[in-house]
Amino acid sequence: MALLEVNNLDVRFALRGGDVRALRDVCFSLDRGERLGIVGESGAGKSVAAFSLLNLIAKPGYIAGGSITFDGEELSGMKDRGLRRIRGNRISMIFQDPMMTLNPVLSIGEQMVECLKAHRRISTREARAISLHKLNQVQIPSPETRLDQYPHELSGGMRQRVIIAIALLLDPDIIIADEPTTALDVTIQAEIMDLLLELCEKHNVGLVLITHDLGVVSQVTQRMLVMYAGRVIEQGPTREIINDPQHPYTQGLINALPQMATPGSRLNQIPGSMPSLSNLPSGCAFHPRCGFVNDANGEPRKACLDKVPGFVDSGNCRVACHMVAELVNQQQRDSREEIL
Amino acid sequence: MIAFLIKRLFHAFLVMFVISVISFAIQDNLGDPIQQMVGQSVPESERAELREELGLNDPFFVQYLRFAKNAAQFDFGYSYIFNEPTTQVIMRHLPATLELVAATTFLIVLLSVPIGVYSAIKPRAWLSRAFMGVSIVGISIPVFLTAIVLIQLFAIGVDFTPFPADTAWGAWLNDLLSTDGGMPAYGRGNPVHVFGTWDTNFSSLEGLTYLVLPAISLASIMLPLFIRLIRAEMLEVLQSEYVKFARAKGISLRRIYFVHALKNTMLPVITVGGVQIGTLVAYTILTETVFQWPGMGLMFLDAIERSDIPLIVTYLMIVGLIFVITNTLVDLIYGLVNPTVKLTGKPA
Numbered sequence: 136m137a138l139l140e141v142n143n144l145d146v147r148f149a150l151r152g153g154d155v156r157a158l159r160d161v162c163f164s165l166d167r168g169e170r171l172g173i174v175g176e177s178g179a180g181k182s183v184a185a186f187s188l189l190n191l192i193a194k195p196g197y198i199a200g201g202s203i204t205f206d207g208e209e210l211s212g213m214k215d216r217g218l219r220r221i222r223g224n225r226i227s228m229i230f231q232d233p234m235m236t237l238n239p240v241l242s243i244g245e246q247m248v249e250c251l252k253a254h255r256r257i258s259t260r261e262a263r264a265i266s267l268h269k270l271n272q273v274q275i276p277s278p279e280t281r282l283d284q285y286p287h288e289l290s291g292g293m294r295q296r297v298i299i300a301i302a303l304l305l306d307p308d309i310i311i312a313d314e315p316t317t318a319l320d321v322t323i324q325a326e327i328m329d330l331l332l333e334l335c336e337k338h339n340v341g342l343v344l345i346t347h348d349l350g351v352v353s354q355v356t357q358r359m360l361v362m363y364a365g366r367v368i369e370q371g372p373t374r375e376i377i378n379d380p381q382h383p384y385t386q387g388l389i390n391a392l393p394q395m396a397t398p399g400s401r402l403n404q405i406p407g408s409m410p411s412l413s414n415l416p417s418g419c420a421f422h423p424r425c426g427f428v429n430d431a432n433g434e435p436r437k438a439c440l441d442k443v444p445g446f447v448d449s450g451n452c453r454v455a456c457h458m459v460a461e462l463v464n465q466q467q468r469d470s471r472e473e474i475l
Numbered sequence: 476m477i478a479f480l481i482k483r484l485f486h487a488f489l490v491m492f493v494i495s496v497i498s499f500a501i502q503d504n505l506g507d508p509i510q511q512m513v514g515q516s517v518p519e520s521e522r523a524e525l526r527e528e529l530g531l532n533d534p535f536f537v538q539y540l541r542f543a544k545n546a547a548q549f550d551f552g553y554s555y556i557f558n559e560p561t562t563q564v565i566m567r568h569l570p571a572t573l574e575l576v577a578a579t580t581f582l583i584v585l586l587s588v589p590i591g592v593y594s595a596i597k598p599r600a601w602l603s604r605a606f607m608g609v610s611i612v613g614i615s616i617p618v619f620l621t622a623i624v625l626i627q628l629f630a631i632g633v634d635f636t637p638f639p640a641d642t643a644w645g646a647w648l649n650d651l652l653s654t655d656g657g658m659p660a661y662g663r664g665n666p667v668h669v670f671g672t673w674d675t676n677f678s679s680l681e682g683l684t685y686l687v688l689p690a691i692s693l694a695s696i697m698l699p700l701f702i703r704l705i706r707a708e709m710l711e712v713l714q715s716e717y718v719k720f721a722r723a724k725g726i727s728l729r730r731i732y733f734v735h736a737l738k739n740t741m742l743p744v745i746t747v748g749g750v751q752i753g754t755l756v757a758y759t760i761l762t763e764t765v766f767q768w769p770g771m772g773l774m775f776l777d778a779i780e781r782s783d784i785p786l787i788v789t790y791l792m793i794v795g796l797i798f799v800i801t802n803t804l805v806d807l808i809y810g811l812v813n814p815t816v817k818l819t820g821k822p823a
């Protein structure tokens with residue numbers, strides 16, 4: 136059994152006009168030391184997925200169903216007291232905007248020491264020593280002085296290093312990083328990403344990396360999920376998905392990359408935009424934007440309009456698409472005929 | 476630190492300058508000091524002479540300079556009513572007002588922080604809703620009405636007997652609905668002399684009872700404002716990313732509320748609140764009148780009624796000064812609490 140297993144996760148926001156379903160049937164797993172990427176347009180539900188793993192979604196959000204099993208323990212219905220043992224200790228998080236993540240009125244040292252003290256019975260002196268060690272690991276210049284500085288005295292990149300140090304403080308099994316470089320200067324994005332990758336590899340820490348940068352995903356992660364409108368629509372080994380995307384949406388994402396456009400021409404953007412969760416199209420939520428919605432006769436596939444596609448296995452990947460399902464069935468029929 | 480103090484001092488001077496010009500303009504335009512000094516029978520020629528002698532015919536600017544020079548030495552002339560230097564009159568009334576404001580501030584701080592924090596942490600609890608409801612009522616009822624109701628309930632007492640008094644339950648209910656009264660609601664009682672013009676109500680339990688009703692009614696508007704301010708700030712802070720991050724670190728809720736959130740909540744509250752405490756001094760006029768509390772507010776109304784211009788002007792200047800001092804103190808405290816402010820006055 137994998138270290139972390141998420142099955143049929145269903146997360147909703149109880150709004151006045153009724154529940155908005157932010158995640159449906161989300162399934163994935165993470166082995167010890169494995170790095171998993173989650174990609175998708177903004178609003179796809181990536182952050183909601185990240186926060187619900189530790190049951191940190193704020194009201195009116197709630198986990199309506201499914202299971203989150205970590206190291207044999209079920210987290211989805213767990214009381215806050217039990218979750219606190221795991222948060223920051225065995226699973227830690229890195230947030231998107233380092234300018235907002237640290238408390239402005241507490242020193243860096245205080246914010247590190249309190250985290251250690253929340254999980255271990257140690258003295259402040261020991262906690263400071265460990266903090267210093269971690270600040271060294273994230274390669275912050277003059278770490279001793281940083282301990283007594285306040286967040287506003289550090290640049291964004293420095294702060295994200297501090298946050299990475301905090302995430303590593305208790306030698307966690309998994310780090311969940313929600314777009315850890317999006318808010319940073321382009322010039323230091325790569326630096327921070329390299330640092331995170333290096334530390335995860337060195338300490339055998341699992342990583343759930345949320346990003347919309349496919350380049351980063353392919354450099355850092357071994358497996359990936361593609362999300363669309365609250366659902367996972369394709370998952371598998373990162374290399375295979377990037378090289379040979381099956382789902383029309385994933386294909387669209389990859390075709391939209393700047394390096395895929397012929398020089399001088401416009402980018403190949405996917406037409407349209409992601410639907411609002413409270414008003415999803417019927418059937419496959421992607422069908423209004425999909426270039427493969429029509430079947431061989433040029434008619435829209437009835438299944439695409441009526442039925443939410445289930446997963447089919449295609450090579451090492453799992454894809455939720457009626458068209459891919461037809462292809463896979465066709466191939467299976469062909470190979471069966473060959474054998475006969 | 477030094478730069479901060481110099482800057483604040485400069486601000487203080489500027490504010491005091493504006494207040495002094497206004498005060499002087501009032502003095503210059505309200506009433507005729509000669510009229511106040513001499514009787515009806517004094518002939519016009521003598522009046523003119525006196526006017527010239529007192530420098531009342533000098534240009535505005537010259538008169539203002541003379542006023543400012545004296546004011547800097549706390550010399551604002553003589554009170555008509557009391558026939559003694561106005562500063563002396565003020566000093567006699569100041570302690571009563573300051574003690575009332577101190578008791579009120581104590582009440583506000585003691586109650587607003589826990590209530591505000593509680594109703595932010597548990598916004599849906601019935602107790603929070605009750606606090607919010609009562610605070611709206613508190614804000615919207617004028618101070619003098621609150622004061623009168625308090626006096627009726629706790630000083631005079633009410634006998635409310637809607638139930639049959641000859642049955643045990645009826646007597647019990649009647650008792651529950653009636654109040655005994657007996658709280659002092661007039662003046663300061665017998666305050667104990669400390670030094671100079673300062674008599675205190677704080678030295679004995681009996682003295683403190685005199686403060687209870689006036690302090691509650693003076694707090695009745697500011698306390699709800701503070702509760703709502705603290706609640707609103709705290710609610711916002713609890714939505715912040717750094718609170719979320721603290722939760723993701725596995726920090727206990729208690730520490731998140733009282734270390735992470737409260738400190739950030741109190742920063743804006745200190746600034747707004749400090750200014751409000753300063754204005755309390757001015758608010759005392761109503762409360763002191765209703766409770767005949769012998770402070771500056773009561774004195775000020777007296778001075779207005781009897782057109783004691785020098786006393787009015789002195790009151791304005793002193794209240795202005797208190798305002799400036801509290802504001803400076805508040806800024807100083809804010810700078811000490813908030814690490815992002817270096818005490819140079821500008822954010823680092």
Ligand SMILES: Nc1ncnc2c1ncn2[C@@H]1O[C@H](COP(=O)(O)OP(=O)(O)O)[C@@H](O)[C@H]1O
Nearest residue numbers: 148155157176177178179180181182183184412
């Ligand atoms: N606090 C909230 N209240 C209501 N709906 C929310 C809230 N947070 C997120 N959602 C819904 O969840 C969707 C996914 O959000 P999010 O996970 O932040 O997207 P992203 O993939 O960009 O991280 C949003 O489009 C929104 O519909």
Ligand code: SF4
Nearest residue numbers: 419422425439456457
């Ligand atoms: S299921 Fe149909 S509409 Fe959806 S992606 Fe596949 S082909 Fe397109």
Ligand SMILES: [Mg+2]
Nearest residue numbers: 181182183313
């Ligand atoms: Mg997001």
